[in-house]
Amino acid sequence: MSLRAITYKTVFDIYSRINGFQAPQIWQFLEESQWWSSEEIRRFQDENLQKLIEYAYRYVPYYRRVMKEQELKPKDIQTTDELIKLPVLTKENFRNNWNELISTQANSSKTSIRKTGGSTGEPLRIMNDYSNGAWENAAFRRGLGFAGCKLGQPIIQLFGGTLGLAPESFLKKLKAKFSGVVFLPAFEISHDTVENYVRKIKQSKAQYLRGYASAIYLLAKIMEDVKLNISLRAVFPTSETLHGFQQETIEKAFQCEVFNQYGCGECNSIAIECTSHNGLHVSDEHVFLESLKDKERVLDREMGALTLTTLHNYAMPLIRYQNGDIISLSKALCSCGRSFSRITKIYGRANDLLLAKDGRLVSGxxxxxxxxxxxxxxxxxxxxxxxxxxxxxxxxxxxxxxxxxxxxxxxxxxxxxxxxxxxxxxxxxxxxxxxxxxxxxxxxxxxxxxxxxxxxx
Ligand SMILES: [Zn+2]
The missing domain is CATH 3.30.300 (GMP Synthetase; Chain A, domain 3)
Known part of the structure; x- marks a missing residue:
């Protein structure tokens, strides 16, 4: 392990001890559980769901009310199959019941509030347990590891950042330095700046690049136009639908494989591709996913509304939350040996689906x-x-x-x-x-x- 990785792990370990969660244990756990059988994963999900439902019934006013209305007790929801007894949580419900969704036990010194983008321009706010943050972080790091990116190895992040509107906190800068992250702004890529981007990536010695799918594509496309390329080990596009033509251009410009990632502001680190490129592996120990149509779970690989349950965020549990994205899921095993469920296709947001003349929904x-x-x-x-x-x-x-x-x-x-x-x-x-x-x-x-x-x- 590199010196930078050791420093990062040590600092994160101390930080997590002070704040009462066990980041190193979660990291270690996820490294091992990625090789679990489907049965072991399922058992883990059921156990954690039982705890969460029991907790939500006691301490989260919204779920207590909903369960009473449905005449449900925690013992009625013992498995992920029984979760369908609870109604889904729509974005509208989420906004309208924000205060009630927060646990009465939530400790403001051990939680953070995260604002999500929201494609309609209305940001949502999520209260996140520090310990859930550690699950998200560990699932994220493990996912990068599927492509060979190890902790502490430099990685370029091509995102919006603060757009210069708010200064990054000292802690964030420090964390970025020790985790090997180098930020480049996503919105300043142009023919005029492309050489600068390429130079900075080369100088950073980073072998990995992650960012908005459209920003990485734009950089790759302009690099192609001006006949520049860089040889990296992996590129991780995220946050937006990745189209086939974008992937091709990105692979050519950076001469490496592309590993699609999926997450949302309400729940980070949901899924990532492995080297088999056979759909995106869901971080099943961190989040339970369903795909629904007319309130029913759809079959393997059928289009449905993504419905997620975060298994470790006790400050503000999201149980059967629909973020508006349309996906298909599969439980079939992957050739890489991991038994996680997989997102086989991301159709984009519900807003991306057009209605054909014969009544079919077609992904735009x-x-x-x-x-x-x-x-x-x-x-x-x-x-x-x-x-x-x-x-x-x-x-x-x-x-x-x-x-x-x-x-x-x-x-x-x-x-x-x-x-x-x-x-x-x-x-x-x-x-x-x-x-x-x-x-x-x-x-x-x-x-x-x-x-x-x-x-x-
Ligand atoms: Zn796999």
Missing amino acids: TFLPSLCVNVDFKGVQQFQVVQETKDIIHLKVVKTPRFVESELGPLFEVFQRYLGDVKIEVEYVASIPRTPQGKLVFVISKFGNKLLHKEDKK
Whole structure:
């Protein structure tokens, strides 16, 4: 182990002892449990779920009320299968019952509040136990290890950072230094700055790169344009849907494999790919995942609303929480020997799903891929909005070279995927990014059908 890794581990160990949780033990535990059988994982989940339900019933007013309304006692939910007796927690419920979701035992000196991005621009706040933070951190580090990235090895992080609006805390800077993290801003990548980025990555001696999928892609694409490349060991795109064409460009620019990661602000470190690239391994010891349609669990590999239960966040337990993402899951074993469940596909947010003429929900992820296969010289950007059945609203940002016939291939693809829908085109000056700087290709209200909505009384 490198000197930097030893220092980081020692400091983290002392810090965790002071704050009453056991980070080194959790790290060690996760290193071993990754080789458990499905049965062992299931038993661990059931045991931890029982504890959490018992606790939530006693100390979390929201769950106590919900369980009473459903005439449930903790003994009625002993296994992850029995969890379906509880209603899901929608984002709306979460916002409306924020105070009630906090444990009456939560100790403000041992918790932190984390703000999440929220694609609609309304941030959510999560109260996180320090010990849950240690589970997230350990699951994250273990996931990087799937790709060979060890603790203390330098890793470039390409994220939004604070955008210069708020100074990073001293502790965060210190933590970054000892964990080997080198931050580069995600929103300043351009043809003018690309050489600077490449130089900084080379200087850092980092062999690993992690960041927003779109930011890594943009960097890779510009590197390709100006004929630059860097040889890394692995790239970890996260936070956004990774499209096939993006992955190809990234692999070429950085001459290495891409390991897709998945998490959300409400629950970090949910899943990551292994070297088999056979879906993303879920950190089953940290979070229990379900995929639901019409309140029922869907079959292996079928599209459904991601529904998560955090197993260790006692300050603010999230039980059957739906973050709005649509995924498919599988329990089938992976050739790498790990028995974790796997996210076999991330369809994006419910808002990304378009309604076809025949009533099927179709992932809008075919649209970004289209941009690669068709050379849109006159189209700088586009966005698809579907608010009404049978009508697609297409917003287009033109360049001076635009000719109307360029939209032909777009119309053809819409017809192929969605059937005979009407397309209304609107030319706009720009398409705004989300407050987190993300580009959104599709905005549709029809994917919400997969999410459980409270019956209005
Ligand atoms: Zn695997």
